[in-house]
Amino acid sequence: MTDKGTDKGKKPRGLGKRAWLTTHAVRRLARFLAFIKVVDITVVNRGAVPKKGPVIVACNHISYTDPVxxxxxxRRRAIAIGMAELWTMPVVGRLVKLLGHIPVVRGDALSGADAVERATAVVSRGGVLIIFPEGKIVGRGETAPYRPGAARIALATGAPIVPAGIVGSNDVMPLKRDRPGKKTFYRDRKVVLVFGHxxxxxxxxxxxxxxxxxxxxISELTA
Known part of the structure; x- marks a missing residue:
């Protein structure tokens, strides 16, 4: 699975100028929404993410809102590995392409290997990679094994991994079976995102x- 502009040997799309401009525009909107408290989110230890150089940010995954x-x-441009279904959605699909995120077909070994290869290229060029090691949203009371992709990329590039723990996002947008009512989005819930060393x-x-x-x-950050 290869998008134009992300062929082997070429600069990953997410590190190009168009992705940078899109990131800048979307982040301004995101900060405005945070300012007016569309969702009450507290970010702790954001400075743990290096201001420059390659880095992998690995986070637990409990809600569809986690990547957002x-x-x-x-505070840096970042490229995420995400489920390929996002690329087929009318608005979201266009946005993730512009931002240069990396699709992966869940359960497809070849797609997974391709995603790791493309992610390694991002990190090798000094970029920031976002990855959810569990590979899926983990519902309440469930657990999922951590897949080795983040470790594989870190060992191949020497890049540090910044662990991140998110709590409360599954209250903002719970999985269908975990919803307390008919609503899909609960903006009055609090979210805490903590970055580790x-x-x-x-x-x-x-x-x-x-x-x-x-x-x-990550388990320590979410305890």
Whole structure:
């Protein structure tokens, strides 16, 4: 699965000028919405994300709103790996293409490998990558294994992983089976997003070692 402008050897679309302009415009809107408290979100330790250089931001995933909150909280341009279904949606699909995000077909090994390759190219060029290691939204009372993609990219590039923990987004937009009523969006709920200290890959670390450490740090942030 390869979009025009993201072929091997070329600069990833998300690092191009059009993506930068789109990011700037959308972030201004996001900050305005945050200012007028469309959703009450508190961001803690945003400075843990380096101001420059390659970095992977790995976060737990409990709601469809998580990518919006996480992407909007960053002060750098960032590219996320997201489910391919988003690219087929009329408005959202156009936006994720402009921003240069990376689609992945869930359950498709070839698509997953392609997404990791493209994400590695982003990080190798000094970009910020957003990834949800669980690979899906995890409902209340559920758990999901952490997939090794974030660790694989970090070990290949030497980039640090900044763990992030989000709490309360599943109250703002719960999964259908978890909704307390008929509404799909509850703007009066509070969301807290906490960034942890960067985890630097060390010599001799395996993918399992690193992703286990990421899982531990995220669980501490959401406790």
């Amino acid at each position: 909150f996480l992407w909007g909280a960053l 960067p985890i630097q890959p060390e010599p001799g670390m395996t993918e399992d070692d690193l992703i286990d450490l990421v899982r531990l740090r």
